[in-house]
Amino acid sequence: MSHSLRPAATADGDWESVEACRKGSLAAFDKLYQRHGGRMKSIACNLMGNPTDAEDAVQEAFLKIYRNVKTFRGQSSFSTWVYRILINTCIDMKRKRHLHDVVQPSPVAGIAQPALPASNHPLRLTLEKLVGRLDARLRHVFLLFEVEGFKHSEIAEILEISEASSKHALFEAKRELRDRLKRSRIVRTSDEA
Amino acid sequence: MEHVRECPDCSEDWSLWQEISTAAPGLRKSWESSELWPRIEQSLIEETRHADRIVRGQRKPQPIWRQWQALAVCLALLLVSAVASWIVLQRSGPAVDNEPGLQDERRLLTEQALTEIEETQAAYLRSIEKLSTLAAPRIDQPKSALLGIYREKLLLIDSAIEELRANIELNRFNAHLRNELLSIYREKQQTLEEVVKDEAHEN
Numbered sequence: 237m238s239h240s241l242r243p244a245a246t247a248d249g250d251w252e253s254v255e256a257c258r259k260g261s262l263a264a265f266d267k268l269y270q271r272h273g274g275r276m277k278s279i280a281c282n283l284m285g286n287p288t289d290a291e292d293a294v295q296e297a298f299l300k301i302y303r304n305v306k307t308f309r310g311q312s313s314f315s316t317w318v319y320r321i322l323i324n325t326c327i328d329m330k331r332k333r334h335l336h337d338v339v340q341p342s343p344v345a346g347i348a349q350p351a352l353p354a355s356n357h358p359l360r361l362t363l364e365k366l367v368g369r370l371d372a373r374l375r376h377v378f379l380l381f382e383v384e385g386f387k388h389s390e391i392a393e394i395l396e397i398s399e400a401s402s403k404h405a406l407f408e409a410k411r412e413l414r415d416r417l418k419r420s421r422i423v424r425t426s427d428e429a
Numbered sequence: 430m431e432h433v434r435e436c437p438d439c440s441e442d443w444s445l446w447q448e449i450s451t452a453a454p455g456l457r458k459s460w461e462s463s464e465l466w467p468r469i470e471q472s473l474i475e476e477t478r479h480a481d482r483i484v485r486g487q488r489k490p491q492p493i494w495r496q497w498q499a500l501a502v503c504l505a506l507l508l509v510s511a512v513a514s515w516i517v518l519q520r521s522g523p524a525v526d527n528e529p530g531l532q533d534e535r536r537l538l539t540e541q542a543l544t545e546i547e548e549t550q551a552a553y554l555r556s557i558e559k560l561s562t563l564a565a566p567r568i569d570q571p572k573s574a575l576l577g578i579y580r581e582k583l584l585l586i587d588s589a590i591e592e593l594r595a596n597i598e599l600n601r602f603n604a605h606l607r608n609e610l611l612s613i614y615r616e617k618q619q620t621l622e623e624v625v626k627d628e629a630h631e632n
Binding site for chain 2: 260262265266269273274277278281282287290291294295298299302303359360363364367378379382383384385410413414417418
């Protein structure tokens with residue numbers, strides 16, 4: 237274990253990965269992918285809007301991790317550092333590709349489409365659209381907390397904000413989603429009538 | 430919570446709030462992507478090779494012929510710039526006079542001026558010869574003090590003429606000497622004319 241690493245990096249048991257990644261071990265990156273790849277793809281897909289761009293973002297994030305792992309000082313846990321890189325990569329890629337801020341999944345041949353939960357379809361689809369319309373900060377917190385199940389302390393590290401900001405952003409996000417869902421239901425009810 | 434159960438609006442809000450949290454995990458995406466890790470692995474391998482190449486390029490000492498090559502290129506550039514500067518200075522400076530065409534032109538002009546001067550000199554000499562023939566009897570044997578002075582003056586003029594001619598032989602294109610000679614010829618002509626006029630008055 238490297239003495240230069242702070243406890244935050246070693247607390248989540250990633251320290252072996254960090255050391256191996258620093259040495260450029262492909263096996264360590266493979267292990268990192270096995271451990272975090274699924275979650276990374278999911279986050280990227282929700283931010284980029286489609287699996288193709290999501291996979292590109294994950295690949296680019298791994299390259300950035302490889303290039304920068306030597307500068308990782310352990311001020312946060314390794315996994316939150318990895319997710320921070322992923323989210324920043326998605327933001328950069330979206331900016332470069334001039335994608336719409338609204339998440340619009342676009343199926344691409346050759347890449348398997350994300351598995352959709354069988355239940356609650358109408359609400360899930362509506363929610364997906366509405367989340368895509370949220371302000372980026374609110375969207376990131378909502379996706380990380382409600383969708384991916386991160387704790388506020390982890391979100392605070394990933395997004396480099398305070399825990400209080402994370403909680404506030406989540407409340408704001410849910411309130412906006414609730415209001416929009418309510419409006420959409422009122423419109424649907426009046427249309428049906 | 431009591432109010433939430435009784436108030437329809439608040440009840441709906443609470444219900445929606447709960448629904449959002451329940452539905453949110455449904456936004457999690459998962460799909461098979463057997464190609465993704467091989468792609469990432471390949472890009473990492475390429476990145477490693479690229480980094481190695483950079484490190485090798487930084488560490489590898491330059492071969493000696495490369496250093497000499499660089500030195501030779503520097504010297505060649507220095508030489509070319511020096512030659513170019515010299516050419517520019519030659520073209521823009523007074524050394525332009527050294528060009529053969531201009532030299533010929535200047536020489537022709539000088540020759541032309543010299544010819545004109547020599548023609549004038551010849552005219553003076555012809556005039557002086559005629560006047561000398563007329564004045565010779567009086568100058569050779571002066572009968573008055575004034576004629577004696579004229580004789581002395583003419584002897585001085587002749588010696589000056591001899592001296593200038595000797596200098597002109599050394600530098601035929603010296604315009605100053607030529608002008609001096611012409612003025613002395615003119616002086617001799619005037620002096621001889623005065624001698625001849627005095628003879629006419631005496632008669």
